[in-house]
Amino acid sequence: MTDDELIWRIAGGSGDGIDSTSQNFAKALMRSGLNVFTHRHYPSRIRGGHTYVEIRAADNDVQSRGDGYNFLLALGDSFARNPQDEAYYGDEEIKPLSENLDDLREGGIIVYDSGLLDSEDVPELEERAEENDWHVFDIDLRSIAKEHGREVMRNTAGVGVTAALLDIELEPFENLMEEAMGGDILEQNVEVLHDAYELVTEEYEFEHDLRVPEGSTEEEQVLVSGSNGVAYGALDAGCRFIAGYPMTPWTDVFTIMSQNLPKFNGISEQVEDEIAAAALAVGASHAGVKSMSGSSGGGFALMSEPLGLAEMTETPIVLIEAMRAGPSTGMPTKPEQSDLEHILYTSQGDSNRVVFAPGNPAEAYEQTRMAFKIAYDYQIPAIVIIDQKLSGENRSVPKDFFDRQPDPDPGSVLTEDEIAEAAHDESGKFQRFLHDTEDGVSPRSLPGQKGGRYLATGNEHNLSGHISEDPENRVAQMDRRMQKFQSIRTELDEDHESQQSYHGPEDADYGLVVWGSQQGAVEESVDRLNDQGYSVKSIGVSDLMPYPKKEMTEFLESVDEAIVVEMNATAQFRGLTQKELGRFGDKLSSLLKYNGNPFEPWEIVEGFEAQIDGEGQTPGTNTRIEPAAGD
Amino acid sequence: MSAFNAIGEERDIDRDEYTPGIEPQPTWCPGCGDFGVLKALKQALPEVGRSPEETLLCTGIGCSGKLNSYLDSYGFHTIHGRSLPVARAANLANPGLEVIAAGGDGDGYGIGGNHFIHTARENHDMTYIVFNNEIFGLTKGQTSPTSPKGHKSKTQPSGSAKSPIRPLSLSLTSGSSYVARTAAVNPNQAKEILVEAMEHDGFAHVDFLTQCPTWNKDAKQYVPYIDIQESDDYDHDIHDRGAAADMAQEAEESLADGKVLTGRFYVDDDRPSYTEEKQAIGEMPDEPLAERYFDEDYDWESERSYDLLDRHA
Numbered sequence: 001m002t003d004d005e006l007i008w009r010i011a012g013g014s015g016d017g018i019d020s021t022s023q024n025f026a027k028a029l030m031r032s033g034l035n036v037f038t039h040r041h042y043p044s045r046i047r048g049g050h051t052y053v054e055i056r057a058a059d060n061d062v063q064s065r066g067d068g069y070n071f072l073l074a075l076g077d078s079f080a081r082n083p084q085d086e087a088y089y090g091d092e093e094i095k096p097l098s099e100n101l102d103d104l105r106e107g108g109i110i111v112y113d114s115g116l117l118d119s120e121d122v123p124e125l126e127e128r129a130e131e132n133d134w135h136v137f138d139i140d141l142r143s144i145a146k147e148h149g150r151e152v153m154r155n156t157a158g159v160g161v162t163a164a165l166l167d168i169e170l171e172p173f174e175n176l177m178e179e180a181m182g183g184d185i186l187e188q189n190v191e192v193l194h195d196a197y198e199l200v201t202e203e204y205e206f207e208h209d210l211r212v213p214e215g216s217t218e219e220e221q222v223l224v225s226g227s228n229g230v231a232y233g234a235l236d237a238g239c240r241f242i243a244g245y246p247m248t249p250w251t252d253v254f255t256i257m258s259q260n261l262p263k264f265n266g267i268s269e270q271v272e273d274e275i276a277a278a279a280l281a282v283g284a285s286h287a288g289v290k291s292m293s294g295s296s297g298g299g300f301a302l303m304s305e306p307l308g309l310a311e312m313t314e315t316p317i318v319l320i321e322a323m324r325a326g327p328s329t330g331m332p333t334k335p336e337q338s339d340l341e342h343i344l345y346t347s348q349g350d351s352n353r354v355v356f357a358p359g360n361p362a363e364a365y366e367q368t369r370m371a372f373k374i375a376y377d378y379q380i381p382a383i384v385i386i387d388q389k390l391s392g393e394n395r396s397v398p399k400d401f402f403d404r405q406p407d408p409d410p411g412s413v414l415t416e417d418e419i420a421e422a423a424h425d426e427s428g429k430f431q432r433f434l435h436d437t438e439d440g441v442s443p444r445s446l447p448g449q450k451g452g453r454y455l456a457t458g459n460e461h462n463l464s465g466h467i468s469e470d471p472e473n474r475v476a477q478m479d480r481r482m483q484k485f486q487s488i489r490t491e492l493d494e495d496h497e498s499q500q501s502y503h504g505p506e507d508a509d510y511g512l513v514v515w516g517s518q519q520g521a522v523e524e525s526v527d528r529l530n531d532q533g534y535s536v537k538s539i540g541v542s543d544l545m546p547y548p549k550k551e552m553t554e555f556l557e558s559v560d561e562a563i564v565v566e567m568n569a570t571a572q573f574r575g576l577t578q579k580e581l582g583r584f585g586d587k588l589s590s591l592l593k594y595n596g597n598p599f600e601p602w603e604i605v606e607g608f609e610a611q612i613d614g615e616g617q618t619p620g621t622n623t624r625i626e627p628a629a630g631d
Numbered sequence: 632m633s634a635f636n637a638i639g640e641e642r643d644i645d646r647d648e649y650t651p652g653i654e655p656q657p658t659w660c661p662g663c664g665d666f667g668v669l670k671a672l673k674q675a676l677p678e679v680g681r682s683p684e685e686t687l688l689c690t691g692i693g694c695s696g697k698l699n700s701y702l703d704s705y706g707f708h709t710i711h712g713r714s715l716p717v718a719r720a721a722n723l724a725n726p727g728l729e730v731i732a733a734g735g736d737g738d739g740y741g742i743g744g745n746h747f748i749h750t751a752r753e754n755h756d757m758t759y760i761v762f763n764n765e766i767f768g769l770t771k772g773q774t775s776p777t778s779p780k781g782h783k784s785k786t787q788p789s790g791s792a793k794s795p796i797r798p799l800s801l802s803l804t805s806g807s808s809y810v811a812r813t814a815a816v817n818p819n820q821a822k823e824i825l826v827e828a829m830e831h832d833g834f835a836h837v838d839f840l841t842q843c844p845t846w847n848k849d850a851k852q853y854v855p856y857i858d859i860q861e862s863d864d865y866d867h868d869i870h871d872r873g874a875a876a877d878m879a880q881e882a883e884e885s886l887a888d889g890k891v892l893t894g895r896f897y898v899d900d901d902r903p904s905y906t907e908e909k910q911a912i913g914e915m916p917d918e919p920l921a922e923r924y925f926d927e928d929y930d931w932e933s934e935r936s937y938d939l940l941d942r943h944a
Contacts, residue, residue, distance in 0.1 A: 027944070031944075220944065221944075222940050222943035222944055223943050223944075224943055228943070231936075232936035232939065233936075235934070235935075235936050235939075236935060236936050238924070238931070240920055240923070241720070241723070241724065241920065243716075243720065260939060261914075262913055262914045263934075263939075264934040265916040265920075265923075265934070266916075266920070267723055267724075267909070267914065267915055267916075267920065268914070269720070269723070271716065271749065272745050272746065272748075272749040273745060275713065275716070275746075276713075276716040276745070276746055276749070277716075279709070279710075279713045279716035279717050279720070280716045280717070280719070280720035281720070282709075282717055282720070283689070283707075283716060283717035283718060283719065283720030283721040283724070284720040284721065284723060284724040284920075285724075286707060286717070286721055287687070287720070287721040287724035287725045287728065287921050288724060288725060288920075288921035288924065289724040289725075289920045289921055289923075289924075290924070291720075291724075305710050305713070306710065306713065308710075309709060309710050309713075313707070399937075399940060399944070402935075402936055402937045402940060403937050404935070404936075404937065405932075405935075406931045406932070406934060406935055408923070408924055408929070408931045409924075410924035410925070415634065415925070416634065416636055425652075425653070426652055426653055427651050427652025427653045427703070428652060429651070429652075429703070446634075446635070446725075446921065447635075447684075447685075447687040447705035447721065447725065447728055448635030448637050448638045448684065448685055448687075448705070448725055448727060448728050448921070449634065449635055449636070449637060449684070450636045450637045450640075450684055451684070452684065452705075453683055453684050453703065453704060453705045453706075454705070454706075455699050455700070455706040455707075455708060456706065456707045456708065457699070457706075457707075457708035458692075458708065458709065458710050459708065465706070466700060467700065467708075
């Protein structure tokens with residue numbers, strides 16, 4: 001635990017504007033030169049139900065949600081169901097104040113809206129506050145809001161109180177309000193903000209130590225989510241066609257693309273189902289447009305067959321899989337990494353696709369760009385895996401990071417002049433699927449090009465696309481398609497910076513292995529473990545297929561023992577690693593979590609200690625250690 | 632300069648151009664109605680002036696899906712039931728293409744029924760030919776969505792308890808702006824209807840009765856057929872949706888009794904195509920998207936995510 005950071009939790013009801021208030025709060029801190037990270041927790045409901053956002057702000061880079069929080073702003077839940085009685089979902093009205101209260105750090109601050117919440121509903125609040133040195137402020141935020149405007153402005157009152165207690169200037173908040181609203185609404189919000197601020201500074205005495213750390217970042221930063229990263233990476237990769245069907249959490253990417261594609265003279269299609277969505281992406285790409293689609297687990301399941309069609313016809317497409325907890329409908333708004341095997345292998349036949357799993361919003365941008373490049377150069381589907389956590393987390397990223405050139409290269413397609421020189425069969429059909437190519441990539445034409453006509457088919461086919469079950473041709477076509485794997489792995493290893501993220505001392509004794517969205521929490525725990533005297537490093541793996549055999553072998557050979565940290569119950573990435581490398585079975589244990597919440601760094605620290613020094617059992621119930629399978 | 636010079640090329644097109652130089656071994660049975668679709672299409676395409684290389688024929692799975700093998704053009708033999716979503720996206724990506732989708736009654740009215748409804752609803756500017764033989768042919772004679780009630784097959788040993796789907800009514804209700812039925816046994820009408828369907832600006836659905844002599848031995852061979860435009864017994868207004876609905880219903884019900892009513896059921900020339908609708912709301916560019924990646928003058932620099940960052944600051 002560090003004191004040089006603020007973790008501000010704003011909690012209330014779903015539909016009460018918690019998200020937009022937290023965004024503005026995060027931006028205000030970011031503008032002051034701090035680095036920020038947001039973590040969002042929400043129920044699968046339209047209105048009502050406990051929701052919170054945590055904003056972690058520090059001067060140094062923040063990679064993850066922190067351990068607990070040190071400031072709680074508890075607002076009322078306007079849409080709480082069964083507020084008073086014992087109910088199926090528990091007493092929802094008090095949850096913003098009572099839920100996860102034990103995670104509030106010692107010396108932390110609680111501000112709650114006494115206009116809506118009664119502290120007597122929280123068992124022994126006073127005693128617990130005394131024990132933990134919590135500073136509790138009951139302020140009637142609702143009345144302040146109602147006095148100047150509407151009740152919903154109690155969020156703004158809460159921000160005013162926060163600013164007063166932490167000694168933050170109001171100006172950045174006012175500026176953000178001016179950018180977002182106008183007229184009476186703006187005027188009323190500004191009045192609420194000031195009133196709340198003055199009430200606290202004038203009428204309350206306080207002696208807590210918590211303050212906002214001072215930020216020293218001078219370059220301009222922007223607050224972007226993993227979904228922003230994916231969408232902006234796709235746009236800059238020259239993607240101008242998306243087809244989709246709404247599903248949480250994939251909807252974020254689909255929404256951002258749909259709002260921006262018309263500005264970039266592209267096309268977005270919301271269609272009847274995910275089978276259609278993926279098939280449209282195939283159709284648009286077949287006709288020559290860089291195209292994408294995507295979904296979350298259940299919708300992605302429907303895409304299996306068009307995905308296989310793209311593999312067999314060698315049609316480049318990029319699909320996004322935004323994972324959530326499964327099986328079936330699972331927990332729609334909770335993250336999990338349990339779709340890995342589904343994504344790697346779904347669809348009949350030997351799978352022939354590229355799969356990347358970025359670990360943060362900046363990597364989401366880079367790797368989505370890379371997915372398009374590989375897909376269109378090698379005529380292969382590429383899948384980018386994110387999850388509910390990465391999709392919704394916001395981080396400050398230097399604005400310059402996005403100062404990049406778009407990539408309009410359509411990949412390995414021929415021009416009409418090149419087609420004229422290329423091979424054709426006796427009947428004049430273009431030989432789209434030539435066997436003998438250097439890297440497995442055969443020449444590609446587009447419908448409407450002169451001299452390029454051929455047949456694309458999901459059946460096995462000969463050089464010009466005609467259906468063929470000839471054994472020799474079959475083997476040659478299969479081998480050529482599979483050869484692309486090797487070519488892609490070689491390109492990723494030799495021509496680009498590694499997409500794996502390394503952290504910690506190179507000569508460390510122990511390793512943590514992580515993939516995708518949990519990378520930040522693992523890297524933070526590596527720092528803490530080294531501070532505690534352990535010798536630990538981590539690798540965050542993004543290349544899942546083709547698997548980075550060389551890098552992983554080197555990493556695993558260099559450590560005595562490694563723990564694979566992932567959010568699923570069956571250690572899927574560890575299984576993949578053992579399958580791909582065929583060794584290290586006695587070196588790899590797993591730390592697993594699948595309760596619907598992402599890892600917090602302390603859980604990884606404890607898990608590490610339990611596995612390396614302890615009895616192999618984590619103290620809490622949130623995580624579980626799966627011992628090494630052995631060789 | 633276009634990167635797709637087969638599109639809009641001014642020249643005479645010979646119907647032989649659609650015949651592959653090396654024709655693959657036909658897999659259709661002798662007497663199969665599918666030959667009738669192939670022949671009508673080979674006649675209709677030159678008549679509307681579209682060459683093999685500006686034509687994209689997307690098929691589904693089934694006997695009908697083999698159409699791609701015998702018609703030489705750009706082709707996409709997709710997966711079962713999904714020819715429409717592939718075809719309509721190709722049409723959006725490059726509206727200059729002559730996009731035709733084709734599949735069987737199981738493909739289009741069964742497994743792909745949802746796509747049929749939505750493609751009709753959206754009124755994409757393309758032609759959809761459904762080879763309707765009232766049976767699953769390629770899988771050896773099972774009852775299909777258009778098989779008559781009581782149809783016996785290996786998978787329906789006691790006879791189907793289901794009434795057949797009503798393809799013409801469904802098409803009309805869903806929003807198709809051109810709805811017709813023709814039959815392989817009536818080649819002249821078939822060609823004329825395909826010409827009209829391709830020239831129509833919007834989603835043109837042709838329910839094409841293709842007899843299956845192998846699996847439907849007892850079925851009427853769609854002879855004699857009645858052309859409802861030629862017959863004195865019928866004179867419904869093809870621009871009147873209500874009259875069209877009545878005519879469609881009669882045709883669907885009488886088919887089971889051996890009365891084969893064919894012709895145009897509904898034509899709406901006023902409904903804008905989906906492309907026009909998308910362009911009207913500013914969500915589709917005027918220039919074909921597919922051209923952009925080859926257009927050296929296109930200003931890609933003005934389309935950068937960097938310029939979207941104000942809301943993130």
